Amino acid sequence: MIMAVPNSYQLIYATVLQIPRGRVATYGQVAVLAGLPRQARLVGYAMHALPERSSVPWHRVVNAQGRISPRGSADDACRTQRQRLEREGVRFTARSVIDLQRYQWQP
DNA sequence: CCACTGACGAGTG
DNA sequence: GCACTCGCCAGTG
Numbered sequence: 001m002i003m004a005v006p007n008s009y010q011l012i013y014a015t016v017l018q019i020p021r022g023r024v025a026t027y028g029q030v031a032v033l034a035g036l037p038r039q040a041r042l043v044g045y046a047m048h049a050l051p052e053r054s055s056v057p058w059h060r061v062v063n064a065q066g067r068i069s070p071r072g073s074a075d076d077a078c079r080t081q082r083q084r085l086e087r088e089g090v091r092f093t094a095r096s097v098i099d100l101q102r103y104q105w106q107p
Numbered sequence: 108c109c110a111c112t113g114a115c116g117a118g119t120g
Numbered sequence: 121g122c123a124c125t126c127g128c129c130a131g132t133g
Binding site: 026027028031038039040041042043044045046047048058061062063064065068069070071072074077078081 | 113114115116117
């Protein structure tokens with residue numbers, strides 16, 4: 001049964017799909033680029049709804065502080081995200097922070 | 108319909 | 121830098 005997939009999700013996914021390898025975007029940034037300003041939360045919701053193995057590079061989306069947003073009790077998902085990013089050349093500081101000045105995607 | 112939660116963010120003290 | 125508040129909005133009970 002179709003669960004009435006919100007159209008906004010498609011806009012969000014289409015935007016995330018544009019983030020190039022080795023770069024990251026923030027939730028708020030994705031929201032704006034998708035034409036949904038101030039709906040960063042919805043972006044997080046959309047990411048949450050994605051299957052782990054998706055064609056959408058969800059791992060390139062981080063929060064405004066350049067950190068990987070913690071999920072309630074799924075630390076392994078966070079590690080997966082970090083691994084994927086590091087494999088693309090994104091460096092983390094000792095405090096697990098990404099230097100947005102350097103890695104944030106600028107369309 | 109109401110209350111609460113959540114991969115968020117900006118503002119304030 | 122930390123703790124809180126408020127704005128946003130879909131999902132859930």
